[in-house]
Amino acid sequence: MIARLLEGVPRRGLLILLALLALFLVFPFFVGGYLLAVLFLILYFAFVGQAWNIMMGFAGQLSLGHALYVGLGAYAAAALYVHFGISPWIGLGASIAISALAGAVIGFLAFRFGIAGVYFAILTIAFAEFARIGFDHFDWVHGSSGLFLPVANYTENDLWNLRGSPSIFYYLMLAMTVAAFLFCHVLLRSRMGYYWLAIRESPEAAQALGINVFRYKMYAVVLSAAMTSLAGVVFAFYYNNLFPEQVFHISRSIELILGPIIGGIGTLVGPLVGAFLLTALAEGMREVMLQLGVDVPGVKQVFYGVCLLLVVMFLPDGVWPPLSKALGLDRKPTDRGEG
Amino acid sequence: MPVEIYLNVAASGLLTGLVYGLMALGLSVIFGVVRVVNFAHGEMMAVGMYIAILAFALLGLDPLIMMLPIATVLFALGYLLQAGIINPFINRPEHSQFMLLVAVALILVNVQLIVFGPDARGVQTFYSFDSYQLGPLIVDASKVYAAAAALVVAAGLFAFFKFTLLGKAIRACADNYDGALVVGLNVKRLYALTFGIGAACVGAAGAMLVPIVDVVPAIGPAFTLLAFVIVITGGLGSMPGALLGGVLIGVTEALGGVLLVPSAKSMFAFGLLVLVLLFRPQGILGRKAT
Amino acid sequence: MAALLEVDGISKSFSGLRAVQDVSFTVPEGEIVGLIGPNGAGKTTCFNVIAGVFQPDAGAVRLAGDPIGGWRPDQVCRAGLARTFQLVKPFADLTVMENVIVGALNNCRTVAEAREKSSSVVEKLGLWSKRDQAAKALTLPERKRLEIARALATGPRILLLDEVMAGLRPTEMNTMVALFRELNASTGLTILLIEHVMRAVMALSRKVVVLHHGQVISSGTPDEVTRDPAVLESYLGEEAL
Numbered sequence: 001m002i003a004r005l006l007e008g009v010p011r012r013g014l015l016i017l018l019a020l021l022a023l024f025l026v027f028p029f030f031v032g033g034y035l036l037a038v039l040f041l042i043l044y045f046a047f048v049g050q051a052w053n054i055m056m057g058f059a060g061q062l063s064l065g066h067a068l069y070v071g072l073g074a075y076a077a078a079a080l081y082v083h084f085g086i087s088p089w090i091g092l093g094a095s096i097a098i099s100a101l102a103g104a105v106i107g108f109l110a111f112r113f114g115i116a117g118v119y120f121a122i123l124t125i126a127f128a129e130f131a132r133i134g135f136d137h138f139d140w141v142h143g144s145s146g147l148f149l150p151v152a153n154y155t156e157n158d159l160w161n162l163r164g165s166p167s168i169f170y171y172l173m174l175a176m177t178v179a180a181f182l183f184c185h186v187l188l189r190s191r192m193g194y195y196w197l198a199i200r201e202s203p204e205a206a207q208a209l210g211i212n213v214f215r216y217k218m219y220a221v222v223l224s225a226a227m228t229s230l231a232g233v234v235f236a237f238y239y240n241n242l243f244p245e246q247v248f249h250i251s252r253s254i255e256l257i258l259g260p261i262i263g264g265i266g267t268l269v270g271p272l273v274g275a276f277l278l279t280a281l282a283e284g285m286r287e288v289m290l291q292l293g294v295d296v297p298g299v300k301q302v303f304y305g306v307c308l309l310l311v312v313m314f315l316p317d318g319v320w321p322p323l324s325k326a327l328g329l330d331r332k333p334t335d336r337g338e339g
Numbered sequence: 340m341p342v343e344i345y346l347n348v349a350a351s352g353l354l355t356g357l358v359y360g361l362m363a364l365g366l367s368v369i370f371g372v373v374r375v376v377n378f379a380h381g382e383m384m385a386v387g388m389y390i391a392i393l394a395f396a397l398l399g400l401d402p403l404i405m406m407l408p409i410a411t412v413l414f415a416l417g418y419l420l421q422a423g424i425i426n427p428f429i430n431r432p433e434h435s436q437f438m439l440l441v442a443v444a445l446i447l448v449n450v451q452l453i454v455f456g457p458d459a460r461g462v463q464t465f466y467s468f469d470s471y472q473l474g475p476l477i478v479d480a481s482k483v484y485a486a487a488a489a490l491v492v493a494a495g496l497f498a499f500f501k502f503t504l505l506g507k508a509i510r511a512c513a514d515n516y517d518g519a520l521v522v523g524l525n526v527k528r529l530y531a532l533t534f535g536i537g538a539a540c541v542g543a544a545g546a547m548l549v550p551i552v553d554v555v556p557a558i559g560p561a562f563t564l565l566a567f568v569i570v571i572t573g574g575l576g577s578m579p580g581a582l583l584g585g586v587l588i589g590v591t592e593a594l595g596g597v598l599l600v601p602s603a604k605s606m607f608a609f610g611l612l613v614l615v616l617l618f619r620p621q622g623i624l625g626r627k628a629t
Numbered sequence: 630m631a632a633l634l635e636v637d638g639i640s641k642s643f644s645g646l647r648a649v650q651d652v653s654f655t656v657p658e659g660e661i662v663g664l665i666g667p668n669g670a671g672k673t674t675c676f677n678v679i680a681g682v683f684q685p686d687a688g689a690v691r692l693a694g695d696p697i698g699g700w701r702p703d704q705v706c707r708a709g710l711a712r713t714f715q716l717v718k719p720f721a722d723l724t725v726m727e728n729v730i731v732g733a734l735n736n737c738r739t740v741a742e743a744r745e746k747s748s749s750v751v752e753k754l755g756l757w758s759k760r761d762q763a764a765k766a767l768t769l770p771e772r773k774r775l776e777i778a779r780a781l782a783t784g785p786r787i788l789l790l791d792e793v794m795a796g797l798r799p800t801e802m803n804t805m806v807a808l809f810r811e812l813n814a815s816t817g818l819t820i821l822l823i824e825h826v827m828r829a830v831m832a833l834s835r836k837v838v839v840l841h842h843g844q845v846i847s848s849g850t851p852d853e854v855t856r857d858p859a860v861l862e863s864y865l866g867e868e869a870l
Binding site: 062064109113114115116117119120122123125126127129130132134182204250251254261296297298301303304306308311312313316 | 375376414427428431433434435437439441442443444445446448449450452453457542555562564567568571590605607609610613616618620
């Protein structure tokens with residue numbers, strides 16, 4: 001099975017990935033708290049970027065309201081923990097179920113009624129906004145006052161309840177990102193992967209070849225939503241507080257799509273590269289500005305905006321395709337693999 | 340609650356709605372002609388609003404007087420945006436162009452945040468606390484002036500598109516891109532002009548709204564979304580539709596705020612949006628997209 | 630010979646304009662049938678009704694006796710009817726092989742099986758040397774062949790071809806005609822083709838159906854049909870006769 005997994009993957013690429021994995025595994029032993037938090041963010045954005053990429057890059061549906069699924073996942077697991085002491089490992093079942101349902105509803109409404117393209121994007125925004133305002137008045141999760149998790153004792157690691165030092169979250173996120181990467185790699189080579197790409201390229205032709213376009217679009221949306229909700233669970237237990245205003249805000253939705261767009265929509269490595277570039281550059285910039293004595297909120301976002309603008313204008317396929325050529329990692333895809 | 344309160348609230352909503360309509364009109368014009376979804380629409384309006392606030396704070400000029408200068412500045416901004424950033428990439432797929440404007444919006448909002456900070460700013464004019472009485476209705480003077488200004492601008496816009504040569508040329512581009520090229524129209528320049536006009540509308544609307552609302556950088560994205568809701572409800576590409584949608588949203592928002600929890604009033608707008616997208620995606624007065 | 634495809638009295642209007650009116654014809658199993666007629670006669674509309682893109686306003690469509698009228702395009706394909714598009718729709722960013730694999734997945738259980746099946750189809754259509762190239766890099770004749778390969782890979786009982794000869798040079802056309810003849814002879818593949826290029830129609834079809842203004846005005850062997858005055862009139866106009 002491993003052999004099949006590795007079929008078509010260039011040897012050099014595999015070595016680079018393994019080297020990176022090894023690096024990430026040992027990072028916590030060498031870096032301080034701040035850098036660890038930055039690395040966590042990189043992994044977080046790589047993961048949600050990958051999840052979003054399934055809908056956009058594979059099935060071609062632009063969602064600008066993905067914060068909805070992060071928020072639903074976060075609140076579900078957090079509320080169950082706060083009110084009933086239920087471990088997030090069990091609570092995530094509820095997170096996945098609720099997010100998947102939300103995704104299914106949005107997908108159904110959109111695809112049944114033929115809402116596509118920009119209209120679909122606006123629909124997703126509308127739902128996220130709906131949740132943002134709705135949760136502000138949702139008393140069971142304390143609405144706009146915020147839902148707080150009992151703060152962890154940082155010296156004791158409770159893996160079952162996800163309480164403990166930042167490094168357990170780091171490793172958890174690392175595991176999730178690696179799993180997501182492998183999962184998407186397998187997915188792309190499967191029937192579903194082929195069908196999604198076909199739908200993305202030409203829904204009409206796809207349908208004429210026997211593909212039930214509605215059903216496969218739904219799969220993409222529901223899968224994407226479910227995956228994203230897992231990130232929400234980690235989000236809730238890492239930050240220990242949730243405010244609807246922040247969690248569901250449209251800036252969250254835009255933030256999480258920056259990675260895949262800048263890295264390369266529809267590619268497997270794109271979200272990773274994008275998340276890394278963006279976060280690393282942004283934090284680097286912040287460091288420089290702190291040295292200069294400037295600490296103004298909003299500078300990072302302007303930077304993101306400029307990056308996005310430049311990439312969309314001059315590197316429409318993202319940074320990864322030209323980068324992979326330069327590294328000699330692109331090869332004739334006789335089999336849908338790394339791309 | 341006595342009926343007068345509802346009527347007052349509705350009237351107030353109607354007046355504000357007319358200004359919303361003007362803002363949405365700009366979006367509708369841009370989409371109707373250039374076929375670009377201006378995701379930075381509200382943020383551009385916020386630019387106009389901040390200019391008005393600065394003018395008031397530094398020079399004591401009333402926002403309504405500043406309407407024309409602001410509209411001009413925004414016209415230039417819109418023109419440059421279209422000419423410099425969108426026109427060169429006009430053959431890219433739809434979502435690509437969309438992302439361009441998302442990026443512009445992101446930049447605008449945060450530059451505003453950096454320059455003006457997150458605190459709310461407002462303008463208090465000499466008529467801020469005046470009101471007019473019309474039978475049982477009591478309406479704010481600032482809203483009446485704003486609504487009147489909005490109607491004047493909208494009427495001017497209608498006239499421009501219907502009677503002037505330039506307006507007709509722009510409409511030709513909207514109807515048939517290739518046909519317009521064939522008859523020798525400089526379509527890209529006309530696109531830039533149109534974007535400029537749409538931006539000018541939104542700038543003017545912003546100036547009108549400054550006496551009525553508090554301005555924070557976050558108001559940009561909120562109004563972008565509102566503009567979309569209005570335009571989609573009223574009909575993308577339909578000018579009367581934008582005004583109608585604006586009034587509809589203005590009134591439902593106002594009434595919703597009174598009947599339910601005030602902070603939940605924008606949920607109405609979104610609920611309406613979802614319904615329209617599902618059952619009548621071309622909006623109330625729109626034509627089906629070609 | 631039993632009719633594989635039966636079109637029975639179908640009509641279709643668009644906003645009051647009658648594109649197809651009470652059209653009936655059959656395609657016998659194992660035959661190549663041509664559907665011809667002047668521009669605007671309703672040929673592609675007919676195809677689209679058969680293939681499930683449009684729902685007929687009236688009438689029935691049957692494949693091997695089973696009704697498929699009003700089915701979705703993907704259901705029609707799974708039932709054994711594949712079609713090509715007049716304006717080809719390749720999966721631009723996918724390679725030739727990947728394009729065909731998508732088609733092959735229609736009746737293969739695994740991707741590996743689909744890849745095997747696709748290899749032989751790609752080779753048969755003369756695209757083997759380009760199998761790893763992105764579809765967007767192909768020339769128009771190559772894209773047409775890709776379109777056919779993709780449709781063939783779905784393993785159909787009947788293949789609907791929509792003006793595949795348009796834009797091809799004579800040598801390319803001959804290759805195409807030979808290919809269809811071979812497919813028909815060796816696998817018994819039934820073919821219904823819309824064509825404007827008379828040479829191809831005459832060379833391939835045993836039976837020809839003529840549409841004009843949305844109605845069937847003639848049907849028979851190519852010889853019979855080309856001598857039918859009604860057909861000549863529809864193409865050349867009354868005065869020309």
